Amino acid sequence: xxxxxxxxxxxxxxxxxxxxxxxxxxxxxxxxxxxxxxxxxxxxxxxxxxxxxxxxxxxxxxxxxxxxxxxxxxxxxxxxxxxxxxxxxxxxxxxxxxxxxxxxxxxxxxxxxxxxxxxxxxxxxxxxxxxxxxxxxxxxxxxxxxxxxxxxxxxxxxxxxxxxxxxxxxxxxxxxxxxxxxxxxxxxxxxxxxxxxxxxxxxx
Numbered sequence: 001x002x003x004x005x006x007x008x009x010x011x012x013x014x015x016x017x018x019x020x021x022x023x024x025x026x027x028x029x030x031x032x033x034x035x036x037x038x039x040x041x042x043x044x045x046x047x048x049x050x051x052x053x054x055x056x057x058x059x060x061x062x063x064x065x066x067x068x069x070x071x072x073x074x075x076x077x078x079x080x081x082x083x084x085x086x087x088x089x090x091x092x093x094x095x096x097x098x099x100x101x102x103x104x105x106x107x108x109x110x111x112x113x114x115x116x117x118x119x120x121x122x123x124x125x126x127x128x129x130x131x132x133x134x135x136x137x138x139x140x141x142x143x144x145x146x147x148x149x150x151x152x153x154x155x156x157x158x159x160x161x162x163x164x165x166x167x168x169x170x171x172x173x174x175x176x177x178x179x180x181x182x183x184x185x186x187x188x189x190x191x192x193x194x195x196x197x198x199x200x201x202x203x204x
Contacts, residue, residue, distance in 0.1 A: 019162060019165065019166045020167075021166050021170070023157060023163065024154075024166060027150070027157050028154060030154070031147070031150045031151055031175060032084055033150075034150040037143040037147075038144055038147050040143075041139045041143045042077070042082070043082070044136050044139070045137070046074055046077065046078055048129065048133055049074045049107075052110075052133065053067060055123065055129055056114070059117050059119060062120075063113055066109055066110055067110070069109065069110075070103075070110050073103040077099040077102070080092075080095060080096050080099055087175050087176065088173070088175065089176075097178060104137075111130065144178055148177055151176075151177045155174045
């Protein structure tokens, strides 16, 4: 009986391996790992924002609308519970992605606006925070690119024959991914016009 069980186990292992079960599991774990890194870098950015906001607040007559947009964008992004399950829910994934995109846009506008304030540009503390932010944005781009690649590989596996049959049996569905247009926007550095004159105090 023991030998029979071993034989059955070996047969099942061979069948599952041949139908792509193990491959699907490996690629699913790769997606989870890539997503965890994306969340980690987004959290790193969220943790930096309060310090950046506090530094900018010290500048007299800084554009409050620009600053408020950053604060509100961060609040919206952090209000969404970032869990591993997001990658299995296209609607929740889209909302999370949109919220993070708003943070990216608000921060880009903030960095552009800072160019009109010589005191901030000369403030070493703020410049250190800016360097940390730029480094974090680069890490976010790298993490997102890795996620895009792993999801593409996973989705191809669960869609193609015969592994699609295995995926259907075990409930493995395609996962949402970052849009190409969205990725291009995230990867693009903010445009800064160094020749732009500072706006009058009354216009801020």
